[in-house]
Amino acid sequence: MQSVNPHSGQVIRTYDPQDDAEVERLLGAAESAFHDWKKSSFADRAQLLKAAGGVLRGRKQQLAELMADEMGKVLRDGVAEIEKCAGCCDFYAENAQRFLANHMVLTDAEESYIAFDPLGPVLAVMPWNFPFWQVFRFAAPALMAGNIGVLKHASNVSGCALAIQDVFREAGFPEQTFTALLVESARVEQIIRHPAIQAVTLTGSAAAGRSVARAAGAELKKTVLELGGSDAYVVLDDARLDAAVDICVKSRLINAGQSCIAAKRFIVHKSLRAQFERAYVERFQKIRYGDPRDDSSDIGPLARTDLRDQVHRQVEESVRQGAKLLTGGQVPSGVGAYYPPTVLTNVQPGMVAFDEEVFGPVAAIIEANDEEHAIALANQSPFGLGAALFTQDKARADRIARRIEAGNVFVNAFVKSDARLPFGGVKQSGYGRELSWFGIQEFVNVKTVYHARVEGDAKSQVPGDRLE
CATH class of the missing domain: 3.40.605.10 (Aldehyde Dehydrogenase; Chain A, domain 1)
Incomplete structure (x- = not known):
């Protein structure tokens, strides 16, 4: 070992x-x-x-x-x-x-x-x-x-x-x-x-x-x-775009993307998709990866080279299936299990980047026609650990959150564990x-533990069972 x-x-x-x-x-x-x-x-x-x-x-x-x-x-x-x-x-x-x-x-x-x-x-x-x-x-x-x-x-x-x-x-x-x-x-x-x-x-x-x-x-x-998880971050048509992009970028890059609850699938309403992509790619290209002991590094390497190679295989396969590579996607030369922040778009169900958990700094952008389509895409996954919604309408968020098949749904925030809140998932x-x-x-x-009443006890009986 x-x-x-x-x-x-x-x-x-x-x-x-x-x-x-x-x-x-x-x-x-x-x-x-x-x-x-x-x-x-x-x-x-x-x-x-x-x-x-x-x-x-x-x-x-x-x-x-x-x-x-x-x-x-x-x-x-x-x-x-x-x-x-x-x-x-x-x-x-x-x-x-x-x-x-x-x-x-x-x-x-x-x-x-x-x-x-x-x-x-x-x-x-x-x-x-x-x-x-x-x-x-x-x-x-x-x-x-x-x-x-x-x-x-x-x-x-x-x-x-x-x-x-x-x-x-x-x-x-x-x-x-x-x-x-x-x-x-x-x-x-x-x-x-x-x-x-x-x-x-x-x-x-x-x-x-x-x-x-x-x-x-x-x-x-x-x-x-x-x-595992393939968390869906749903950006609705009334989202505050800049704030949503910032949160989505941060969540995808937590621990160099090696988190079960890191954002992985970004389901964006068609009216915001182009703006979201441009802003997202711009932020990803500014991320510095390098020595984890160097304070200037935003993210470090992946934990092992075999894990890095698995992520790269998933990216390459997704591109062969029709996804479009916007940035990253190349294994750096030199020593270390590094992989650059990578963005894929035009991702569809049936592609590796949609169907599998990608455990590294790879974002998959998926276009949704409307709210119902976004919910369907979010739930079209064997996983159900976390999800996030971006909207300015609290009632809308509460309504959609109850329909998302996940153990955790965060609104206008990235998914995280908190000792005060239960944490876990459904499905796989x-x-x-x-x-x-x-x-x-x-x-x-x-x-x-049940104590029977003593025979002849004058205390009144309590009908039925109920919790105090």
């Missing part, structure tokens, strides 16, 4: 995968740790999670540099990612007890309520594109719920995986409350089958989601899957939710 700097092509470090005996030991220790951790108080867990947020803030520059070296994220974006992780720690430290408080229900019982109990060790199979945020948005709620975190991170960010483990240990979490496994992807199914693992969460491709879902389903273990973008109170309640035993 190797971490390779995508800017220089140099091997940063080689890791020996843990053998089966070591994995068995670590999973056994995680299972043992659960017996004590589940008995800890919310106050004690919150104190530790707040401390983890403090460790993150104190080490944010160092951790941003680690991300820059392992997967090419520019430093200012890496610092912002670490700060977001620290904020997530604070959010769940402050709100978990409220989210998991007993929920009283009026029934014919003396007392009945819903309790939320932890399950045990939860396996997280995480990707390289946001190597800290993806982990913390699982780990913070899971640990506050009383579960144990077991991380299988992408092999190219093994250094980030170990750094996250160090953050929790430096914050004072008990040993094995959070464990990073250094294993190959081929061994994930074996780990899912281990009796210590009680549930699985994965962020990754649809293919990876199917593989994990099959393995977990065979073991009757719950999964949450956050998979997965199922289940992360973040908010929905996320912390995914990996708990939702338990009904």
Whole structure:
């Protein structure tokens, strides 16, 4: 297992995968740790999670540099990612007890309520594109719920995986409350089958989601899957064009376009298409790509050269299918997994740039005849993670938002995850939710507790079942 700097092509470090005996030991220790951790108080867990947020803030520059070296994220974006992780720690430290408080229900019982109990060790199979945020948005709620975190991170960010483990240990979490496994992807199914693992969460491709879902389903273990996306940004005829273009450009280039919720398909009303294209291309051509440690770089390289080559193949195939290349589209000479900001227009359903997720700085512009056509185009995708609408009419936006097949719809803004709001998708973008109170309640035993009335009790019966 190797971490390779995508800017220089140099091997940063080689890791020996843990053998089966070591994995068995670590999973056994995680299972043992659960017996004590589940008995800890919310106050004690919150104190530790707040401390983890403090460790993150104190080490944010160092951790941003680690991300820059392992997967090419520019430093200012890496610092912002670490700060977001620290904020997530604070959010769940402050709100978990409220989210998991007993929920009283009026029934014919003396007392009945819903309790939320932890399950045990939860396996997280995480990707390289946001190597800290993806982990913390699982780990913070899971640990506050009383579960144990077991991380299988992408092999190219093994250094980030170990750094996250160090953050929790430096914050004072008990040993094995959070464990990073250094294993190959081929061994994930074996780990899912281990009796210590009680549930699985994965962020990754649809293919990876199917593989994990099959393995977990065979073991009757719950999964949450956050998979790919081909987010539609719908620019309606009454949009504020300059603002829409700025947001669309920013969203497409977040993390060099390597984001499940980055804008990918720009569905523009025919009355605005020509103006949108000109402004969009002009902004894309000003983007500077280069060394992620250089403050002058707007975006860095893609995470690996094979990923860069896949993006280029998708661009070339789309052009062969009839898309028009407006800018970019050429692999730069020299070392590094770089790809220039690229704009395709005349994109139609059936083309690769429309049908597939393009995980890089490539924008696909699609013309819509009217509102109904725009909605149909947005929904004509196997994915359903995020979408954005640009209009000055709030009522219109609310009406259309309810018709868009996506887990997140943002109006006059780019799609982003926020600890206060549930996050996830539909269709091939997965199922289940992360973040908010929905996320912390995914990996708990939702338990009904019912106290029967004592015979002869004079208290009045409450007809029917209803929630208070």
